[in-house]
Amino acid sequence: MKDEIDYKIVxxxxxxxxxxxxxxxxxxxxxxxxxxxxxKRMLGSGQIRFTLKxxxxxxxxxxxxxNIKNVxxxxxxxxxxxxxxxxxxxxxxxxDAPTINELNKKIDKIRAIKNIIDTNTAISLVKR
Numbered sequence: 001m002k003d004e005i006d007y008k009i010v011x012x013x014x015x016x017x018x019x020x021x022x023x024x025x026x027x028x029x030x031x032x033x034x035x036x037x038x039x040k041r042m043l044g045s046g047q048i049r050f051t052l053k054x055x056x057x058x059x060x061x062x063x064x065x066x067n068i069k070n071v072x073x074x075x076x077x078x079x080x081x082x083x084x085x086x087x088x089x090x091x092x093x094x095x096d097a098p099t100i101n102e103l104n105k106k107i108d109k110i111r112a113i114k115n116i117i118d119t120n121t122a123i124s125l126v127k128r
Contacts, residue, residue: 006038061078072084
């Protein structure tokens with residue numbers, strides 16, 4: 001993000017991606033055109049993107065690994081949300097599937113990735 005205004009726009013859209021540019025402009029005290037321009041610029045540069053979400057089962061997979069960069073590249077088949085983290089585990093990947101059974105199949109495939117030492121999965125119950 002370029003500045004604090006971009007950050008505030010993104011935070012509003014994170015809560016509700018359908019918030020109109022007019023509503024955002026009123027909240028931030030800026031013109032609707034300014035909001036539209038900034039969102040268009042952030043979309044064009046890849047700083048933000050909109051994703052359609054539907055009823056899914058979501059899991060947070062904590063991963064201990066050797067050769068972290070290689071593992072992350074392989075995880076990209078399963079998740080668009082992968083983070084290197086501090087602590088006992090090296091990586092967290094947020095994955096989803098239409099059913100718990102399908103989620104389990106993805107987790108089994110993740111566990112089979114070379115250089116993964118251990119995993120621990122938490123199932124998301126409620127997103128707030």
